[in-house]
Amino acid sequence: MSDMTEQMAQTAAAMVAEGKGILAIDESLPTIKKRFDTINVESTEENRRAYRELLITAPGGEDFISGMILFDETLRQKTRDGVPFPQVMIEKGIMPGIKVDKGAKDLAGRPGEKVTEGLDGLRDRLAEYRDLGARFAKWRAVITIGDHIPTNGCIEANAHALARYAALCQEAGIVPMVEPEVLMDADNDIDVCYWATEKTLRTVFNALCDQAVALEHTILKTNMVLSGKKCPVQAGVQEVAEKTVRCLLNTVPASLPGIVFLSGGQSATLATAHLNEMNRNNDGLPWPLSFSYGRALQEPSLKTWAGNPENFGAAQAALLHREKCNSLACLGQYSDALEEAA
Ligand code: 13P
Numbered sequence: 001m002s003d004m005t006e007q008m009a010q011t012a013a014a015m016v017a018e019g020k021g022i023l024a025i026d027e028s029l030p031t032i033k034k035r036f037d038t039i040n041v042e043s044t045e046e047n048r049r050a051y052r053e054l055l056i057t058a059p060g061g062e063d064f065i066s067g068m069i070l071f072d073e074t075l076r077q078k079t080r081d082g083v084p085f086p087q088v089m090i091e092k093g094i095m096p097g098i099k100v101d102k103g104a105k106d107l108a109g110r111p112g113e114k115v116t117e118g119l120d121g122l123r124d125r126l127a128e129y130r131d132l133g134a135r136f137a138k139w140r141a142v143i144t145i146g147d148h149i150p151t152n153g154c155i156e157a158n159a160h161a162l163a164r165y166a167a168l169c170q171e172a173g174i175v176p177m178v179e180p181e182v183l184m185d186a187d188n189d190i191d192v193c194y195w196a197t198e199k200t201l202r203t204v205f206n207a208l209c210d211q212a213v214a215l216e217h218t219i220l221k222t223n224m225v226l227s228g229k230k231c232p233v234q235a236g237v238q239e240v241a242e243k244t245v246r247c248l249l250n251t252v253p254a255s256l257p258g259i260v261f262l263s264g265g266q267s268a269t270l271a272t273a274h275l276n277e278m279n280r281n282n283d284g285l286p287w288p289l290s291f292s293y294g295r296a297l298q299e300p301s302l303k304t305w306a307g308n309p310e311n312f313g314a315a316q317a318a319l320l321h322r323e324k325c326n327s328l329a330c331l332g333q334y335s336d337a338l339e340e341a342a
Pocket residue numbers: 024140179262263264265292293294295296
């Protein structure tokens with residue numbers, strides 16, 4: 001193995017090390033503004049820096065978190081004491097990751113569907129990100145469920161872009177975190193989500209193969225198989241766990257080093273309970289199942305902080321609690337009692 005290949009293998013394994021997961025703090029400027037609007041905080045560069053400092057420096061986070069995904073701006077920011085964020089993370093034993101896509105845009109000719117952009121110039125950007133300390137990179141594709149959608153055209157276009165990005169990452173010695181997200185916002189039942197997720201994952205893995213992406217150095221970040229948010233009948237924790245695992249077994253090659261989930265709008269506690277249920281009864285799975293949550297890790301912390309520097313420590317404690325609960329869920333050792341005790 002070349003040094004670069006060896007390092008990618010080590011990075012991928014470390015990302016999903018036992019009891020560890022990823023903290024996603026890579027919100028783009030429009031998305032972080034949406035989050036700050038919920039706590040009436042203005043999205044200035046300094047407020048974003050202060051909030052991300054809180055998340056990155058939370059003491060003890062390194063026991064549960066293997067890596068954090070940053071946004072371009074954040075990778076270049078520093079603590080109030082002037083230490084670059086990637087350096088802080090590396091000193092704590094947390095790997096810096098970077099979101100490299102340029103967002104989901106309307107897909108021409110396919111009303112209601114999106115395609116993720118950002119391939120132009122990506123080779124140069126990856127080289128710079130690597131120099132800044134990034135060891136893995138994320139690209140998110142969005143698949144929407146609705147009347148007669150998702151279409152093949154949308155799934156194929158997104159899978160192709162994911163595969164092109166993943167191949168460029170590996171060329172640069174960066175582990176791709178390939179993220180096809182089937183949204184949970186519609187009124188569909190869980191079986192429609194199963195169908196859309198299965199079709200999406202099959203198409204994505206075919207595309208990865210066509211673009212010569214080494215699956216041994218790739219991490220999948222995906223949605224759970226869930227009822228749509230607006231569906232009157234909500235599948236229970238056991239059904240979600242069972243259908244998600246079945247869908248993954250039917251679509252994801254065993255050579256992948258690990259799978260992590262996004263939270264996608266689930267409540268913080270439900271996202272933890274679902275992950276726990278999957279890990280409680282599934283000793284023989286070919287890959288570790290872990291978390292790479294944004295909202296489900298951050299929400300309690302964001303609310304506690306509320307833009308007030310005096311709440312810095314309490315907000316870090318709120319984050320740490322969610323990190324610990326999800327770490328236990330990776331081991332199938334989480335229980336509701338931990339929420340009451342908090
Ligand atoms: P959520 O967990 O909030 O869905 O975010 C994860 C993520 O990184 C989406 O790209």
